[in-house]
Amino acid sequence: MDTLYFDLEFVDQDKVWAETKVSKEDFFMAEGINLTCDYNLSYRNDFKFRTKEYEFELLPDTILNNKSLRQYKLKYIGKRKRKKSFPVGSNTYIIKDSTAFHLPILTHSTAFEEWEINKKIPNGIFSEKIFYDYQNNIEYKFILKNCYKIKKSIIVPEDCLEQ
Known part of the structure; x- marks a missing residue:
């Protein structure tokens, strides 16, 4: 804060x-x-039905500061409408390999419900979480500073x- x-x-x-x-x-x-x-x-969570509109996609590993990181994306696969009353987009998670002991941290209830269904994403704490809007512009980005x-x-x- x-x-x-x-x-x-x-x-x-x-x-x-x-x-x-x-x-x-x-x-x-x-x-x-x-x-x-x-x-x-x-x-x-009154929006469990939204899991039909989203899916996780495993992305290729990436290298940042000479460290290999895993990544995945929660993406919207539902029908796109011109104007939505809720923010439709996708989250990309970049995971620290050294935190594989920890279950995924999914702060959005739809992401959690989707994970509950198939659990196909890697364990770990995200070092970055990026939200892209429906036009694929970065709307916000969380960067993990420390983990204790x-x-x-x-x-x-x-x-x-x-x-």
Whole structure:
């Protein structure tokens, strides 16, 4: 978020979604993060049918800074209409080989649902995620700055999930 705070988002598909701001100092000192019922915790993906409009495509490996990286793309294969009310495009993920121990990080619910169906993409944490719009222009790009192994517990009160 900035130099003092992290903006954290927690998602457990079809169960929990929460977003919170926490100071970096508190984050690194705490053993766990307690979510309260103040957050919108119940989550359900109402767009599972969209998986018919998308597919993963494995791309050739690439070399960046003398390191071999794997890549794949989540692309829209549905019917293209001139004007859409939602952003239709594709995401390209460039994966660090050294993170193959980790399941893919899929921040979009449709990407997660598509992965659940066939799991044909490589494991790993993306070093870059690029979103291309329907005209194949880069709309935004995430670049991983650092990756650290930590152990934190996320506590969600049971009674919050029943709301």
